[in-house]
Amino acid sequence: MSNTLRSGCPINLTLEVLGDRWSLIVLRDVMFGGRRHYRELLSQSEEGIASNVLADRLKRLVANGLLSRVDDPSHKQKAVYSLTEPSIQLVPLMAQMGAWGRRHTPTTPLLAIRAELLEAGGPEMWAAFMDELRAIHLGAPSPARRVSVELQAAYERVLAETSAG
Amino acid sequence: MSNTLRSGCPINLTLEVLGDRWSLIVLRDVMFGGRRHYRELLSQSEEGIASNVLADRLKRLVANGLLSRVDDPSHKQKAVYSLTEPSIQLVPLMAQMGAWGRRHTPTTPLLAIRAELLEAGGPEMWAAFMDELRAIHLGAPSPARRVSVELQAAYERVLAETSAG
DNA sequence: CAATCTGATTGCACTTTGCAAGCAGTTGCC
């Protein structure tokens, strides 16, 4: 891993941390999919990440402060990965990526519904979701609004519609 | 170039188009740096993109509808690259990336000032900038507000400060 | 004590990247 940065431009530096085909996928699964363990990320991956790539990305994300790794008390070889404040602050970026992708790429309705809801909810919803993530991952007090429940409900509604139609 | 998509998730699909270390750098230079020609993108690149990588990315971005390529009437071998409506709609994403990078990566003040201004300006400023880009790249009527002038002025102000201090 | 689950690592083929050099056609200038 070379540590030489290409430039001090914020967009470039963000790209140097997240600009590959897998890092944001892993963070998305932790953030929206509730995955906390290596096996969950590996086997429930929609895109089919390879085990060595996952191991490398987890290592790199922890090194860059976007994930934290803690031993799981229930199993001495198990590790729990949590979001950090910096990665929780990626919520608006994820929302914008989802919004753009929904407009300009061939998404499937079931997988796009969360992006649609998050876009419609706007910065207010993003802030509420970030508070919820701080409760789940950083041990902050639980907020009143549960955005994850709203997102999951919408997902299951579309799931029912598509399997019914 | 393989055309098999990994999944229909909007975040994943955005990543499949833009998820590499150079595509967004090229778009950033066209969007904020006013670069329109191959040579401008190559030699004025802050990060030092290689010529073959630039050629490949321009080809790919045109194929994906994020840039359009038109022959330059002033020179038979020259080509002018323009943003398209989809890439103009990346402005909010760029703004979020800049905002996140400014907070969580070691940016330099001079290169971060535009991101700071764009974050402070919010969605209203982004919309004004998008209108301006539509005028420059798509031939739409010129809007009253010139965000590019505001960004450039701020850049030069910081430039003067740093060279003075 | 064997089967299973844990987070990985290894080997190998393939692709992408970075760097330097080179290419053919176009233009400007004397």
Place this chain on the structure above:
DNA sequence: GGCAACTGCTTGCAAAGTGCAATCAGATTG
């Protein structure tokens, strides 16, 4: 006319990154 500078872009080659299947050792379970 002729030559240097400029145009977008290609080529060759070494290094790094990626994808896939198999495998690993330790922990737990039955």
